[in-house]
Amino acid sequence: MDNILQKLLPMQPLASVEGRDNDTLMYLIHGLVLVLFVGWAIYYIVVLIKFRETKNSKAAESHVAHTVSSYVEWFVVVAEIVLLFAFSIPFWAVHQASVPEGKNIMEVKVVAQQFAWNVHYAGPDGRFGRASARFLEDNPLGLDPSDPDGKDDITTMNQVYLPVNKTVIFRLTSKDVIHSFGVPAMRVKQDIIPGMTTSAWFTPNKIGQYEIACSQLCGVGHYRMRGIINVVAQADFDQWIAQNKGIHD
Ligand SMILES: [Cu+2]
Incomplete structure (x- = not known):
């Protein structure tokens, strides 16, 4: 799994213990952004074909009602909340907001x-x-x-x-x-x-x-x-x- 991720998103070879959490966060954020990018690209192409001028010479006054889009929006919101609260904030608290203490x-x-x-x-x-x-x-x-x-x-x-x-x-x-x-x-x-x-x-x-x-x-x-x-x-x-x-x- 690590090797596949490293090929998809090459980063310098990791040389610290704590860096692993950083890389996990990087992969998750890039994964979400990739899904959004592909989704928006597909939507763009669909809209270009479906609402082309030759088929729709007159603009519709009412908006198009779809429940699918609201599900998609909720998915993005939930994914971002999970990234923020389950990964980013704990990461910040452990690696950035505090400095370790002890003998070694x-x-x-x-x-x-x-x-x-x-x-x-x-x-x-x-x-x-x-x-x-x-x-x-x-x-x-x-x-x-x-x-x-x-x-x-x-x-x-x-x-x-x-x-x-x-x-x-x-x-x-x-x-x-x-x-x-x-x-x-x-x-x-x-x-x-x-x-x-x-x-x-x-x-x-x-x-x-x-x-x-x-x-x-x-x-x-x-x-x-x-x-x-x-x-x-x-x-x-x-x-x-x-x-x-x-x-x-
Ligand atoms: Cu300098």
């Missing part, structure tokens, strides 16, 4: 700028160093050099490393204009607003490389505002953290 979750901070992604890891101590706009001239994330929590932090540009099968929450903000954190393979898209912190989260379940594409037109270099998410095995991730602690790229 890691946090990564991302500061977007024209036209790059600055990525900030807490390092082995699990605590993020303080950042302030005062230090932005010294380093791209504005890390305060006097804060001991920041000494082992790792910062990278356009490169994200994640262990597979672990939920990650991205805390997103921007230095300049509105950007959008779009990761198609994870089915995630979240606006990034200067002066605000927004969140996006997912659980990557396939080792590989995935693109972060800025999804909000943010200036002349928008097209090249790309990052890479490297999903690796937990052991490789631990090694990466150990090798890079304190390195601010």
Whole structure:
């Protein structure tokens, strides 16, 4: 079934646990729209033939009474109510309106700028160093050099490393204009607003490389505002953290 749907409506191969709900919703909405499209097309052709001018030289003043059309309308209304209340609203509540909590979750901070992604890891101590706009001239994330929590932090540009099968929450903000954190393979898209912190989260379940594409037109270099998410095995991730602690790229 999945293969047939994937052929009908090709999407990037899915690489997160939560993305499945997104894809189900996509298929259902497209399915309904397909039914509506075919229905309207048939109706259009029928009307063109049935009410052609040579057969109906005089316009009828009274409307055509049909019960079929009202059944069809009710079907569409019910289908849309089901899509909204049984799928879309629960999806929003689980994946967008709330952020998961618990132990097996890691946090990564991302500061977007024209036209790059600055990525900030807490390092082995699990605590993020303080950042302030005062230090932005010294380093791209504005890390305060006097804060001991920041000494082992790792910062990278356009490169994200994640262990597979672990939920990650991205805390997103921007230095300049509105950007959008779009990761198609994870089915995630979240606006990034200067002066605000927004969140996006997912659980990557396939080792590989995935693109972060800025999804909000943010200036002349928008097209090249790309990052890479490297999903690796937990052991490789631990090694990466150990090798890079304190390195601010
Ligand atoms: Cu951007």
